[in-house]
Amino acid sequence: MKKFGLSIFSLCISVCLFSQASPTKDPQIEKMVKEVSADSLRSYVNKLVSFGTRNTLSTQTDPKRGIGAARLWVLGRFREFARGSDGRLTAIIDTTTYKKDGRRVDRDILLGNVVATLKGTDPNDSRIFIISGHLDNMRTNVMDSTGDAPGANDDASGTAAVMECARVMSKYSFPATVIFVAVSGEEQGLLGSNYMAEKAKKENWNIEAVLNNDIMGGNNKNETNKNNTNEVRVFSESLSLLDTGRAETTIRNLGLENDGKARQLARYVKEIGERYVKGLKIVMVYRNDRFLRGGDHLPYVQRGFAAVRFTDMNENYNHQHQDVRMENGVQYGDLPEFMDFEYLRKNTCMNLCNLANLAKAPAMPQDVKVDTKKLTNLTNLTWNAPKAGKTKGYNVLMRETTSPVWQKRFYTSELKMDLPYSKDNYFFAVQSVSENGNEGLPVLPTPAGR
Numbered sequence: 001m002k003k004f005g006l007s008i009f010s011l012c013i014s015v016c017l018f019s020q021a022s023p024t025k026d027p028q029i030e031k032m033v034k035e036v037s038a039d040s041l042r043s044y045v046n047k048l049v050s051f052g053t054r055n056t057l058s059t060q061t062d063p064k065r066g067i068g069a070a071r072l073w074v075l076g077r078f079r080e081f082a083r084g085s086d087g088r089l090t091a092i093i094d095t096t097t098y099k100k101d102g103r104r105v106d107r108d109i110l111l112g113n114v115v116a117t118l119k120g121t122d123p124n125d126s127r128i129f130i131i132s133g134h135l136d137n138m139r140t141n142v143m144d145s146t147g148d149a150p151g152a153n154d155d156a157s158g159t160a161a162v163m164e165c166a167r168v169m170s171k172y173s174f175p176a177t178v179i180f181v182a183v184s185g186e187e188q189g190l191l192g193s194n195y196m197a198e199k200a201k202k203e204n205w206n207i208e209a210v211l212n213n214d215i216m217g218g219n220n221k222n223e224t225n226k227n228n229t230n231e232v233r234v235f236s237e238s239l240s241l242l243d244t245g246r247a248e249t250t251i252r253n254l255g256l257e258n259d260g261k262a263r264q265l266a267r268y269v270k271e272i273g274e275r276y277v278k279g280l281k282i283v284m285v286y287r288n289d290r291f292l293r294g295g296d297h298l299p300y301v302q303r304g305f306a307a308v309r310f311t312d313m314n315e316n317y318n319h320q321h322q323d324v325r326m327e328n329g330v331q332y333g334d335l336p337e338f339m340d341f342e343y344l345r346k347n348t349c350m351n352l353c354n355l356a357n358l359a360k361a362p363a364m365p366q367d368v369k370v371d372t373k374k375l376t377n378l379t380n381l382t383w384n385a386p387k388a389g390k391t392k393g394y395n396v397l398m399r400e401t402t403s404p405v406w407q408k409r410f411y412t413s414e415l416k417m418d419l420p421y422s423k424d425n426y427f428f429a430v431q432s433v434s435e436n437g438n439e440g441l442p443v444l445p446t447p448a449g450r
């Protein structure tokens with residue numbers, strides 16, 4: 001009888017207390033994802049290409065050609081979207097004078113990022129989520145500011161994704177703030193994003209995630225003869241110096257080298273993106289960027305913000321940073337004919353569902369702790385409610401130490417969970433969950449009682 005009683009007890013534990021919560025789709029996010037249009041994306045890319053060049057050093061006075069005309073056009077579109085937003089979306093060109101630097105800027109210029117802000121509806125929620133693409137482009141010679149440079153994939157694709165997310169999301173309201181930015185000066189040395197990230201740091205913006213889109217709508221086979229359409233890469237740094245606030249010895253002892261802010265964001269993006277976007281695999285690359293390359297996420301990462309980069313699965317270097325020309329029967333140049341707008345649509349949806357899920361979710365739980373007072377084979381977690389947002393409950397996430405992604409989730413409405421799994425053998429994290437099932441970013445526990 002005793003044995004029978006115990007087995008009922010253990011059955012109850014496994015079913016009642018530790019049943020895994022299955023992720024749900026938020027119907028409003030599904031609706032927004034459906035509104036992303038390949039035709040709109042195509043029209044933005046074609047229009048951006050029509051400015052001839054968008055080199056950061058190009059003309060700012062010609063009404064039809066150059067970076068000045070291009071940024072005014074993006075501003076105009078943002079302001080058009082703003083009209084349907086009940087005053088929540090506002091847009092500006094945030095300018096600064098950038099002095100000749102003897103490197104990639106040969107004269108003083110007015111550098112301008114086009115920034116649209118969708119203000120959060122909860123006055124107590126200071127969180128900001130950023131989606132970024134770069135408006136500027138280059139020819140083979142980055143200092144050539146007059147010749148034609150279409151820049152369809154690099155980076156009209158990213159700019160178009162930013163604009164399309166603004167178009168769709170501005171019709172909806174979110175408790176937290178979302179910023180849509182088309183940056184200048186990327187090719188001249190990440191100038192626009194350095195300016196914005198520095199401002200964010202000085203003014204203490206509460207940025208929880210930056211999604212940088214650069215070269216993410218091309219579907220041209222490259223020398224490896226691979227097709228892009230079903231896969232996209234997310235690049236993320238493992239740990240930055242400012243990342244966890246934990247001492248190096250703690251990181252080494254606890255094996256936390258794969259759980260920095262950017263990596264945690266990449267893991268989140270993969271899960272949410274694959275949940276909402278059919279036929280897209282999000283491939284995590286455990287690197288900040290590709291060899292010889294950099295991008296607009298780096299100035300944020302360097303200042304301790306969580307930032308990742310999205311890029312085509314396979315790139316074609318004949319179509320990047322190349323003057324438009326035919327050579328030995330090969331077409332060079334970043335032309336719209338090498339774009340795949342269905343692929344760009346899927347990648348835009350991946351951005352949108354992540355931004356929406358984050359901006360609808362409560363903030364991160366606070367003081368997440370794992371009890372390490374004595375040697376046990378169990379895991380006892382505690383935490384406090386987040387600073388902002390309406391929280392219905394919490395997911396405790398779990399993965400084997402060698403797993404790249406979270407493998408199990410357990411739901412509770414309490415501020416603690418005791419699990420019959422050894423804290424020595426798994427990683428755990430806690431995320432807040434809203435009434436509609438939107439999950440916030442996970443927080444790894446710190447050991448308590450050591």
Ligand SMILES: [Zn+2]
Binds near residue numbers: 186214
């Ligand atoms: Zn680029």
